[in-house]
Amino acid sequence: MARSMWRGAIQFGLVTIPVKLYLATEQSGIGFNLLHASCLNRIQMKVYCPHHDEVIPRSETVRGYEWSKGKYVVVTEEDIDSVPLKTMRSIEIELFVKAARENAPTQFVKQAYYLEPEQIGAKAFYLLKSVLAEQNKSAICKIVLKDREQLAALNPFSKTMLLTTLHWPDEIRAMDELNLPEDEIDIKASEKKMAEQLVASMTGEFDADEYADGYRQALMNVIEKKVAGEKPEPQERAAPTNITDLMAALEASVSAARSDRTAVKDEKPKRATRKAKPATAKAAKAAADKSEEPRQRRRKTA
Amino acid sequence: MPGEQLGLPIEPGGAPDRLPARILPMQPAEGIGPFDDPAYLFEPWWPGVRATAWVEGHELVRLQAAGLADALGSFVELADELPERLMDDGTVLDGWLLALDDGGWLDTELLRRRLSGDRSAGRPAFVASDLLWSGGTSWQRRSFAARRRRLETVLLDGDRCVVSHALRGDGTLLAEALARFGIEGISARRLDARHRGGPAGEAWLRLPIHPAEVVERPRLALIQRLPLTA
Numbered sequence: 001m002a003r004s005m006w007r008g009a010i011q012f013g014l015v016t017i018p019v020k021l022y023l024a025t026e027q028s029g030i031g032f033n034l035l036h037a038s039c040l041n042r043i044q045m046k047v048y049c050p051h052h053d054e055v056i057p058r059s060e061t062v063r064g065y066e067w068s069k070g071k072y073v074v075v076t077e078e079d080i081d082s083v084p085l086k087t088m089r090s091i092e093i094e095l096f097v098k099a100a101r102e103n104a105p106t107q108f109v110k111q112a113y114y115l116e117p118e119q120i121g122a123k124a125f126y127l128l129k130s131v132l133a134e135q136n137k138s139a140i141c142k143i144v145l146k147d148r149e150q151l152a153a154l155n156p157f158s159k160t161m162l163l164t165t166l167h168w169p170d171e172i173r174a175m176d177e178l179n180l181p182e183d184e185i186d187i188k189a190s191e192k193k194m195a196e197q198l199v200a201s202m203t204g205e206f207d208a209d210e211y212a213d214g215y216r217q218a219l220m221n222v223i224e225k226k227v228a229g230e231k232p233e234p235q236e237r238a239a240p241t242n243i244t245d246l247m248a249a250l251e252a253s254v255s256a257a258r259s260d261r262t263a264v265k266d267e268k269p270k271r272a273t274r275k276a277k278p279a280t281a282k283a284a285k286a287a288a289d290k291s292e293e294p295r296q297r298r299r300k301t302a
Numbered sequence: 303m304p305g306e307q308l309g310l311p312i313e314p315g316g317a318p319d320r321l322p323a324r325i326l327p328m329q330p331a332e333g334i335g336p337f338d339d340p341a342y343l344f345e346p347w348w349p350g351v352r353a354t355a356w357v358e359g360h361e362l363v364r365l366q367a368a369g370l371a372d373a374l375g376s377f378v379e380l381a382d383e384l385p386e387r388l389m390d391d392g393t394v395l396d397g398w399l400l401a402l403d404d405g406g407w408l409d410t411e412l413l414r415r416r417l418s419g420d421r422s423a424g425r426p427a428f429v430a431s432d433l434l435w436s437g438g439t440s441w442q443r444r445s446f447a448a449r450r451r452r453l454e455t456v457l458l459d460g461d462r463c464v465v466s467h468a469l470r471g472d473g474t475l476l477a478e479a480l481a482r483f484g485i486e487g488i489s490a491r492r493l494d495a496r497h498r499g500g501p502a503g504e505a506w507l508r509l510p511i512h513p514a515e516v517v518e519r520p521r522l523a524l525i526q527r528l529p530l531t532a
Contacts, residue, residue, distance in 0.1 A: 245406045250483065
């Protein structure tokens with residue numbers, strides 16, 4: 001059973017929808033431990049106080065905010081609990097916006113969470129979901145997670161809704177230092193048409209199942225071999241070949257095709273000679289128009 | 303023939319200023335399928351990017367890929383090999399830029415990466431199919447047969463630069479042989495046609511072929527002519 005990491009309620013207007021939050025993603029990378037190279041034991045990270053010149057337990061640490069250079073104020077759990085925010089136990093919807101890609105601020109995302117409605121709020125939950133979906137809108141909201149008020153977007157997703165936390169505007173870097181000469185670029189109509197054709201031809205349904213982390217799997221194979229006591233072998237690479245090899249392969253293929261034809265011809269000496277096909281669409285049409293005429297040569301050559 | 307190659311007039315220093323600023327490329331007409339005709343030379347429509355290679359002063363000075371900015375920066379290996387294999391100067395060759403994987407097979411993804419500036423992607427190759435200038439003189443008004451003979455004489459096959467394999471008259475045979483390579487078309491050029499910029503009509507046809515098996519990487523042709531850089 002999945003464990004919710006937050007409980008609260010979606011709030012907008014006079015409507016309250018109790019929900020639970022679940023992490024929608026997880027890190028699937030391979031984790032390593034740091035070992036002492038000589039004994040292969042795990043090393044430990046000690047918390048060290050340079051003022052007392054001693055290692056201290058984590059229980060003796062507190063959180064401090066540096067309000068001036070070298071000056072700190074201690075912030076306790078009680079201080080955090082006493083923060084007077086409406087969003088402490090609620091997902092406070094501020095407004096609804098078009099769920100469009102060009103809505104730039106909603107593209108700087110941090111983390112996705114699934115929402116699960118409490119039984120009592122299920123109807124209102126799905127009512128909100130259906131309206132967002134039908135009107136292609138996102139709800140921009142605020143929520144307090146991990147001691148911080150977060151900006152978030154709420155969107156219909158499969159059988160639930162997805163809450164995606166966003167970066168605040170002051171966390172998004174300016175693009176001033178990048179060289180982005182969009183206004184200076186002259187794109188010809190033919191180039192644009194070509195690009196549009198490319199995009200159209202490669203447009204399809206995105207299926208995430210078709211993609212896999214190949215590096216992770218390859219690394220796991222190496223680890224499993226080492227665990228089994230085998231020495232991982234370097235990946236075999238074919239001996240380098242060049243373009244002349246490809247030409248030779250093509251030549252061999254032509255020879256093979258020619259031999260096949262000769263064999264067939266020997267078996268069926270009365271087989272009709274292969275006729276030339278109309279080369280172009282125009283020629284094909286002309287050939288069709290003259291379909292009742294004798295076809296000695298179907299393709300007109302220049 | 304080796305004798306012909308040795309007998310070529312090679313002027314020291316070449317003709318560095320005589321190549322034109324631009325040559326309008328021929329545009330092939332779309333055909334509907336392979337055919338046999340002795341008036342035509344058939345070769346694979348290599349799944350790469352069409353390009354002209356400009357050699358002046360025994361240096362590859364430009365690699366003009368169709369619709370792209372100069373691709374020379376992405377195919378630097380050709381700058382070393384092509385002038386070395388070319389027994390001529392003041393030359394413009396027409397052909398295909400390709401990328402090969404470690405097994406020596408054509409790889410469209412590697413080509414795409416190459417064109418995006420990734421010099422480590424695969425091994426580049428240039429397959430020449432026509433010669434437009436030679437010895438600082440335009441050959442565009444000469445027949446394709448003459449240009450092709452000249453090309454086969456002046457360009458010696460190397461690891462990365464070759465003259466495309468071609469068959470005279472046997473279009474259907476070539477199409478049959480190409481099926482196993484996953485190549486989707488053949489080029490058919492009239493041997494008596496001059497090089498004429500713009501639509502080529504029946505002087506040059508691109509004929510689609512349909513491999514027996516469905517091949518992967520079918521989108522290679524689509525990466526042609528996309529702007530490489532601004």
